[in-house]
Amino acid sequence: MTEARVPLAAELGARFEQAFPTLTPAQVARVAAHGRPRRIEPGEVLVEEGAQTTRFFVVREGEVEIVKPSGASEVLVAVCKAGQFTGEANMLSGQRGLMRLRANGPGEVIELDRERLLALVQTDSELSDILMRAFLVRRLELITRGLGDVVLVGSNNSPGTLRIREFLTRNGYPYTSVDVDRDADIQGLLDRFHVRVEDVPIVICHNDHMLRNPTNQQLAACIGFNDAIDTAQLRDLVIVGAGPAGLAAAVYGASEGLDVLVIEGSAPGGQAGSSSKIENYLGFPTGISGQELAARAYSQAQKFGAQVMIAKRARHLACGRKPYAVEVDEGPPVPTRSVVIATGAEYRKLPLENLTQFEGVGVYYGATPMEARLCGGDEVIVTGGGNSAGQAAVFLAQTARRVHLLVRSGGLAESMSRYLIRRIEETPAIVLRTNTEVVALEGSEHLERVRWRDNLNGNLETHDIRHVFVMTGAVPNTHWLDGCLALDEKGFIKTGPDLTPDDLTAARWPLARPPHLLETSLPAVFAVGDVRAGNLKRVASAVGEGSNAISLVHRVLQE
Numbered sequence: 013m014t015e016a017r018v019p020l021a022a023e024l025g026a027r028f029e030q031a032f033p034t035l036t037p038a039q040v041a042r043v044a045a046h047g048r049p050r051r052i053e054p055g056e057v058l059v060e061e062g063a064q065t066t067r068f069f070v071v072r073e074g075e076v077e078i079v080k081p082s083g084a085s086e087v088l089v090a091v092c093k094a095g096q097f098t099g100e101a102n103m104l105s106g107q108r109g110l111m112r113l114r115a116n117g118p119g120e121v122i123e124l125d126r127e128r129l130l131a132l133v134q135t136d137s138e139l140s141d142i143l144m145r146a147f148l149v150r151r152l153e154l155i156t157r158g159l160g161d162v163v164l165v166g167s168n169n170s171p172g173t174l175r176i177r178e179f180l181t182r183n184g185y186p187y188t189s190v191d192v193d194r195d196a197d198i199q200g201l202l203d204r205f206h207v208r209v210e211d212v213p214i215v216i217c218h219n220d221h222m223l224r225n226p227t228n229q230q231l232a233a234c235i236g237f238n239d240a241i242d243t244a245q246l247r248d249l250v251i252v253g254a255g256p257a258g259l260a261a262a263v264y265g266a267s268e269g270l271d272v273l274v275i276e277g278s279a280p281g282g283q284a285g286s287s288s289k290i291e292n293y294l295g296f297p298t299g300i301s302g303q304e305l306a307a308r309a310y311s312q313a314q315k316f317g318a319q320v321m322i323a324k325r326a327r328h329l330a331c332g333r334k335p336y337a338v339e340v341d342e343g344p345p346v347p348t349r350s351v352v353i354a355t356g357a358e359y360r361k362l363p364l365e366n367l368t369q370f371e372g373v374g375v376y377y378g379a380t381p382m383e384a385r386l387c388g389g390d391e392v393i394v395t396g397g398g399n400s401a402g403q404a405a406v407f408l409a410q411t412a413r414r415v416h417l418l419v420r421s422g423g424l425a426e427s428m429s430r431y432l433i434r435r436i437e438e439t440p441a442i443v444l445r446t447n448t449e450v451v452a453l454e455g456s457e458h459l460e461r462v463r464w465r466d467n468l469n470g471n472l473e474t475h476d477i478r479h480v481f482v483m484t485g486a487v488p489n490t491h492w493l494d495g496c497l498a499l500d501e502k503g504f505i506k507t508g509p510d511l512t513p514d515d516l517t518a519a520r521w522p523l524a525r526p527p528h529l530l531e532t533s534l535p536a537v538f539a540v541g542d543v544r545a546g547n548l549k550r551v552a553s554a555v556g557e558g559s560n561a562i563s564l565v566h567r568v569l570q571e
C-alpha cells in the first residue's frame with residue numbers, strides 16, 4: 013500500500029531537472045545500444061529493496077515507480093516516465109539497492125546490468141555527465157531526508173553514536189537518526205527491552221538486524237558495503253588507503269584500464285576528509301570541504317570501475333612471493349601484481365575532547381604562508397619541541413605579534429637542532445614556555461580562548477588566543493608492513509632515490525634497474541602521499557603522487 017501519492021521528488025524544486033532529467037530519443041538510443049529491451053507488466057517489481065544485483069532501467073513506455081518500503085506501507089519517492097531512468101549512487105559502488113522499483117502499468121524499459129552501465133558512462137561523456145549528476149543528487153536527497161535502510165538510535169553524549177554518524181556520513185550512506193535524549197518514548201522502549209546505556213548506540217540495518225554499539229566493521233558487514241567484491245580475483249593493482257593519494261591512484265589506474273581494488277580501513281577521504289575546508293587545493297578558489305572532495309573522488313574512482321573495500325584494514329603484506337597478497341581483517345588474502353601503499357600518517361593530536369571542533373578553524377597541523385595569513389598579526393601558540401615546531405615558531409614570528417612556544421619537557425636541547433634553538437633565542441617575538449601544555453580550548457565557530465597549565469607549579473592561565481599550531485609530529489601507518497619495506501628512522505617508507513645501496517642490499521633488490529621514483533625497496537610496490545618519506549603532507553602532493561604512481565605501475569606490469 014503506497015501511503016503518500018505525491019512523490020517526494022516533487023519537492024525538489026529547481027533540482028528536479030538534475031535529479032530526474034528526461035533523455036532525448038537520441039540519448040535513449042545510445043543507452044539501448046548497451047542494454048536489452050524488456051516488457052514490463054502492471055505491478056511487476058523490477059528490483060526489490062535490498063537486492064544485491066544492481067540493474068539500471070530507462071523507461072521507454074509507461075511508468076516505473078521508485079518507492080521506499082516503510083513497515084507495511086511505502087513512501088513514493090519518484091515516478092520515472094518515458095525517457096527517465098532509475099538508479100542512484102549504488103549503481104557505481106555495486107552496493108545493495110535502497111529502493112523498490114515497480115512498474116506502474118504496462119510498458120517497456122531498457123535494462124542494463126552494472127558492468128554495461130559502467131561501460132556506457134566510461135565511453136559516452138554526455139550521458140556520463142547526466143547520469144552521474146542525477147545519481148549524486150539523488151543520493152544527496154536520500155541522505156538529507158534520511159531515506160536509507162539504517163536507523164541509528166543513539167545519544168549526542170555517546171562517543172559510539174558520534175563515531176557511527178561520522179562513519180555513515182563519510183561513506184555517504186543515508187540513515188535515520190533517533191536521539192534517546194530527546195525522545196522519552198524511545199528511552200522507555202529501550203528500558204523495556206533491557207537495552208543498557210552501554211549498549212547505545214543501537215543500529216537497525218536493512219530494517220531487521222539489530223546491532224548493539226557495533227564496530228564500524230560490523231556495521232559495514234551488516235550494510236553489505238563489500239558484498240560485491242571478489243577478494244579471490246588476482247588484481248593488477250591493490251591500493252591500500254583511500255585518502256587523497258589512494259583515491260587519485262584509483263581514479264588514474266581504473267581510468268587507464270587497470271583492474272583496481274582499494275582497501276580502506278575506515279571510510280574514504282583519509283585525513284583530508286576530516287578537514288572542514290581545504291583552501292589551497294588547485295581549482296577551488298573558495299575552498300572545498302575535505303568530505304566533499306573525498307566524496308567526488310570516491311564516485312569518480314567507482315565510475316571508472318575501481319572497487320573500494322570499506323572498513324577493512326590491511327594487516328599484512330605477503331611480500332615473500334609473487335603475486336603479492338594483501339591480508340585484510342577477517343578475510344582471505346587479496347592477490348595482486350602490484351601495490352600502491354597510501355596509508356597516510358596520523359598526526360599526533362592534543363588529548364582534548366573538543367579538538368576536532370576547532371581543526372581548521374583555529375587548530376592547524378601545518379604552518380605555511382596560508383595559515384600565517386589566516387593569523388594575520390595575532391598572537392599564536394605552537395606546541396611541540398621538535399624541529400617542525402621550531403621551524404613553525406620562527407616562521408610565524410615573522411608575522412605574528414607573539415608566538416608562545418609550549419613544550420612539555422624542561423627544554424629544547426634534546427629534541428631540537430642547535431641552529432633552531434639559537435634562532436628562537438634570538439627572536440624576541442617567541443616566548444618559550446617549558447613544562448607547559450594546552451589543557452582547554454574554547455570558542456564557538458572559531459577558537460577564541462586557550463587555557464594552558466604550567467606543570468611545575470600547576471598554575472592555569474587562560475588567554476584570548478585564536479590560533480594553535482600542533483607540531484608534535486605524525487606517526488606513519490606502516491606497522492602492518494612487518495619489515496617488508498625499507499623505512500626511514502621515523503617509520504616512513506623510503507622510495508626511489510632515497511633508497512641507499514645498503515637499503516637495497518638489505519632488501520635483496522632483485523632487478524638490474526634501480527627502483528622507480530615512487531617505488532619502494534620491493535619491486536612493483538609503491539608508496540605515495542603522507543606515508544612516503546619526504547612527502548610534503550599536503551593534499552595536492554598526495555594527489556600528484558597517487559596519479560604519478562600509475563604510470564610507473566604500467567611500466568612494472570610489463571616487466
Ligand SMILES: Cc1cc2nc3c(=O)[nH]c(=O)nc-3n(C[C@H](O)[C@H](O)[C@H](O)COP(=O)(O)OP(=O)(O)OC[C@H]3O[C@@H](n4cnc5c(N)ncnc54)[C@H](O)[C@@H]3O)c2cc1C
Pocket residue numbers: 252253254255256257258275276277278279280281282283284285286287288289290291292293324325326327354355356357359371372377489492540541542543548549550551552554
Ligand atoms: C585537520 C587537517 C586539516 C588539513 N588541512 C589541509 C589543507 O587545508 N590543505 C592541505 O593541502 N592539506 C591539509 N591537511 C593534510 C592532508 O590532509 C594530508 O596531507 C593528506 O590527507 C594526505 O593524504 P594521504 O592519502 O597520503 O593520507 P591520508 O589522508 O592520511 O589517508 C590515508 C588513508 O589510509 C587509511 N589506512 C591507514 N592504514 C590502513 C590500513 N592498514 N589498511 C587500510 N587502510 C588504511 C586511513 O584510514 C586513511 O583513510 C590537513 C590534515 C588534517 C589532519
